[in-house]
Amino acid sequence: MRKDEIELRDYLATLNRKKWFIVGGTLACLVLAAIISILLPRIYQSSLIIEVGKIYLPPHPEGGRQEVEFIEEPDATGEVVMSEAVLEQVRKELNLDVLLKELRDELGVKTFLEDVSPTKMGSPLVEITCENRSPQTAVDILNALAARIIADQKQKYLDNRRSLEDRISQLQNSIKGMETVVANQQAKRKDVQAEIDSFTKKGHAYEEKINNLDTSTLKPVEVLFLGSHTANIFRTISMFTDAIVDIDYNIGNAMDTISDLKEQIPILENLVNLSSETAIRSQAVLPEKYIKPKIGFNIALGGFIGLVLTVVISFSGSGRSGDQDIR
Incomplete structure (x- = not known):
């Protein structure tokens, strides 16, 4: 009989x-894993x-590309969430009896980033998860963190909004x-037009008077004076x-300036409306359901470990018995 058949x-x-x-x-490992899983504290996640x-920043007076920026970079917001200062504030606010x-x-x-495209700026999102033995505490911690972040970033939003509104007021x-x-x-x-009308009327009246005069009876000096006076009027x-003409030119320039200024106002008002606060x-x-412990998985893992251990122990004992039989 072959050796491998004997070993099998x-x-x-x-x-x-x-x-x-x-x-x-x-079975003992299965039961032990089940008992341990049942005794472990339930962990909830929200x-x-x-x-x-x-x-949206106020446009540059000389024009150029409209600048838009996040109130804070998402990664920086994530770091703020995990910072000791914010966590300490939340711990005190909720009276949490835990270490930082x-x-x-x-x-x-x-x-x-959500909705990213070549022509559209993506929406910066920060997802915060919390695992705690109390489902209500997990929700309270998340809400407290969100309130802290929103409050911290609100001032920058208000400052920029005020800057745009001040520009509109200007x-x-x-x-x-x-x-x-x-x-x-x-x-x-x-x-000025009234003066023109007045002088025009005087000029025409003076011309008519001169035309009705018998210039043959006038001296040359008198004729020269009358002609000079008429020329001065005109x-x-x-x-x-x-x-x-100068006044009309000034009025035209002023009206063009008013038109340009009026065009800027709805643009700035639109920037105010497009700007958005940090929000949930x-x-x-x-x-409603806990995520830990995973009882089914733990029991299956315990059974597998129990099976492997008992098989290993069985063959280890069998190996020692075989060695003694050989001796």
């Missing part, structure tokens, strides 16, 4: 002889997602100033007409 027969004989030991040991806000290290071990942070004041300039120029134009009219995207939900 010995192995099977050993298994048959030790089967109740193997079965009993495996999660919360924060969307970091975006701010224990509290940090209960937390997990993951950051990612533009509105500039528009009012330019409208005052236009009104003054229009009033001046009206006065020279004055020409001067006022030039002034009207997904609320923490009170967990």
